Amino acid sequence: MKRQMIDAMSLDGRRKTRAGALMNSSVDLIARARRGDDDAFRLIFDRYARPVSSFIYDIVGQREQAEELTQKTFVRAYRNLKGLRDEQRLSTWLFGIxxxxxxxxxxxTIKDRMKVAIDDHPLVELSDDRPTPDGTLLNNELNRIIHDAIGDLDEDKRLVFSLKVLHQKSYEDIAEITGFSIPKVKTDLHRARAEMRRRIRPYLDTSAAS
Amino acid sequence: MRCEECNNLLEELIDGELNEQASRSVTAHLASCAPCAGLHQRLLAEHEIYSSYERDIEVTPILWTRIQERISSEPVRRSSIKTGGTFLNRLFGAPRLSFSVAAALVVFTAITTVATIRLLERRNVSTVPSEIADTHTSDEGAAEDTQTPSPKPDPRENELPSAQVPAAVKIKHTAPPLKATPDQLVRDAEQKYVTAIAILAKDVQKRRDQLDPVMLTQLDLALTQIDRTIADTKKAMRENNNDPNALQYLLAAYSRKYEVLNELADY
Structure with missing residues (x-):
C-alpha cells in the first residue's frame, strides 16, 4: 500500500508545490504535452518516473542502468506521444515502452554484466544465515534476497512477477504490456512465485513464527 | 469446491483477478477447510514480504534535467509540435532526409498545386464562356433557362473593357492550350508522390529493427488505412470521371502517407 501511494505521488521535492497540478487527468496532460507544453510532460514524468524506474530496475537489476533506461523511456515516450491512442492507458503504455x-x-549489453554481477554475489548461499532479529538488517537482507531472486528469474517470469506482484498490474494490462497471452501470464506468474518462494522460504518461516 | 480446485485459484484470489462468483466460492471453501486456509495464509504472508520490498531507487531531479536536455535538442520536432509544423520546415529541418527526398517533395508539391489549380481553372473555363454566350445570344428568358450550376453572371460584366474581363475568360484566350488532361496530371503527381514515398519507406525499413514495436504496429496500421483510402479515391475518380474532389482526397492521402513515413524517418 505504501509503495502504491508513493508510486502515485510525484517526486518528494515537488509533491507539495505541484499538488494542485497533479489533479490533471492523463488525458489533459497528454493533450497539453502533445502541443509542446513541457510542464505537462514534466507532470507525466513526475507521476510515473518512480514506478517506471522501479520496474526497469526489477528487469535489469542495476540502479545506474535503470536510471539511464528510465531516461530513455521518457524520451521515447515524448517522441511517440502522438502514437498513444488511448490516453486513459498512459501507465500501461509507458510500462510497455x-x-x-x-x-x-x-x-x-547488460545481460553479460548482470550475470557476472550475480555470479560475484552468490547470495543464495547466504540463505543459510538466519535473518537477524533486527528489523533494519532483516529488511536489508530480505531486499537483497528478493532483488537477487528476481534477477535469477528468466526474463519473461521476471517481467510478469514485477508487473503483478510489485506493481499490481492486472493480468490484462500485463498481457498488453508484454504481448503475452493471459494464460502465459498466469503460468509464468505461478512459476515465478514458486521460484521466488524457494528463495525467501527462510524469511517466510520467520514471518510465520513471529 | 474441492481443495485442488481451491488451491489453483488462491493466487488469483490474492491477485484480485477472480470474478465475484469464483471469489465467493473460494472464500466459502476457505472458511470450512483448515489446510486450504493455512495455504492461503502462507500465500498472504509471502505477498506481505513482497510488499515490503524496497528497491534502492531514487528518481533524482537530475534525471528530468537530462530528459529535458534530450528532448530540447530536437528543435525541429518540438517546433512542429508547438506550431503544427510547416511542411517545409519539417522537410528541411529533418537531418536524416536526403536531398533527393527533399527535392522529390518540392517537385511533387509544386506539381500537385499546379495540377489542382489547372483543374479548377479548366472547370471555370468550361462554364463561364457558355454563360457569357447565353447572355450574348439569348433574350432574358433564354438566359434563365441555362443549365449551368454556376451563379448567373452579372450582365454588366459583358460591357466591361477588355482589361476588366474576368480572369477565367482571359485565360481562355491568352493561356497556352492545356495539353495535359486531368488524368495525366494526376498520374504525374502520383508518380512523384510514389517516388518520394518509396525513398522514405526504404529509409524506414532499414531502421525498422531500431524502432519501438508499439510504434511499428501503429505505423503499419496507419499505412494500411492510408493505402485503403488511396485505393478508394482512385476508384471514386474512375467512377466519377476524374472528379476533382476525389483527386483532392487522393493527393491528401498521398501527402498523409508521406508525412507518416517522414515522421518515422525523422525518428
Missing part, C-alpha cells in the same frame, strides 16, 4: 527499452538493453 519501459519493457521494450529494458529488453533491448538486456539483449545488447
Amino acid at each position: 519501459a519493457k521494450n527499452v529494458a529488453r533491448e538493453s538486456i539483449r545488447t
Whole structure:
C-alpha cells in the first residue's frame, strides 16, 4: 500500500508545490504535452518516473542502468506521444515502452554484466544465515534476497512477477504490456512465485513464527 | 469446491483477478477447510514480504534535467509540435532526409498545386464562356433557362473593357492550350508522390529493427488505412470521371502517407 501511494505521488521535492497540478487527468496532460507544453510532460514524468524506474530496475537489476533506461523511456515516450491512442492507458503504455527499452538493453549489453554481477554475489548461499532479529538488517537482507531472486528469474517470469506482484498490474494490462497471452501470464506468474518462494522460504518461516 | 480446485485459484484470489462468483466460492471453501486456509495464509504472508520490498531507487531531479536536455535538442520536432509544423520546415529541418527526398517533395508539391489549380481553372473555363454566350445570344428568358450550376453572371460584366474581363475568360484566350488532361496530371503527381514515398519507406525499413514495436504496429496500421483510402479515391475518380474532389482526397492521402513515413524517418 505504501509503495502504491508513493508510486502515485510525484517526486518528494515537488509533491507539495505541484499538488494542485497533479489533479490533471492523463488525458489533459497528454493533450497539453502533445502541443509542446513541457510542464505537462514534466507532470507525466513526475507521476510515473518512480514506478517506471522501479520496474526497469526489477528487469535489469542495476540502479545506474535503470536510471539511464528510465531516461530513455521518457524520451521515447515524448517522441511517440502522438502514437498513444488511448490516453486513459498512459501507465500501461509507458510500462510497455519501459519493457521494450529494458529488453533491448538486456539483449545488447547488460545481460553479460548482470550475470557476472550475480555470479560475484552468490547470495543464495547466504540463505543459510538466519535473518537477524533486527528489523533494519532483516529488511536489508530480505531486499537483497528478493532483488537477487528476481534477477535469477528468466526474463519473461521476471517481467510478469514485477508487473503483478510489485506493481499490481492486472493480468490484462500485463498481457498488453508484454504481448503475452493471459494464460502465459498466469503460468509464468505461478512459476515465478514458486521460484521466488524457494528463495525467501527462510524469511517466510520467520514471518510465520513471529 | 474441492481443495485442488481451491488451491489453483488462491493466487488469483490474492491477485484480485477472480470474478465475484469464483471469489465467493473460494472464500466459502476457505472458511470450512483448515489446510486450504493455512495455504492461503502462507500465500498472504509471502505477498506481505513482497510488499515490503524496497528497491534502492531514487528518481533524482537530475534525471528530468537530462530528459529535458534530450528532448530540447530536437528543435525541429518540438517546433512542429508547438506550431503544427510547416511542411517545409519539417522537410528541411529533418537531418536524416536526403536531398533527393527533399527535392522529390518540392517537385511533387509544386506539381500537385499546379495540377489542382489547372483543374479548377479548366472547370471555370468550361462554364463561364457558355454563360457569357447565353447572355450574348439569348433574350432574358433564354438566359434563365441555362443549365449551368454556376451563379448567373452579372450582365454588366459583358460591357466591361477588355482589361476588366474576368480572369477565367482571359485565360481562355491568352493561356497556352492545356495539353495535359486531368488524368495525366494526376498520374504525374502520383508518380512523384510514389517516388518520394518509396525513398522514405526504404529509409524506414532499414531502421525498422531500431524502432519501438508499439510504434511499428501503429505505423503499419496507419499505412494500411492510408493505402485503403488511396485505393478508394482512385476508384471514386474512375467512377466519377476524374472528379476533382476525389483527386483532392487522393493527393491528401498521398501527402498523409508521406508525412507518416517522414515522421518515422525523422525518428
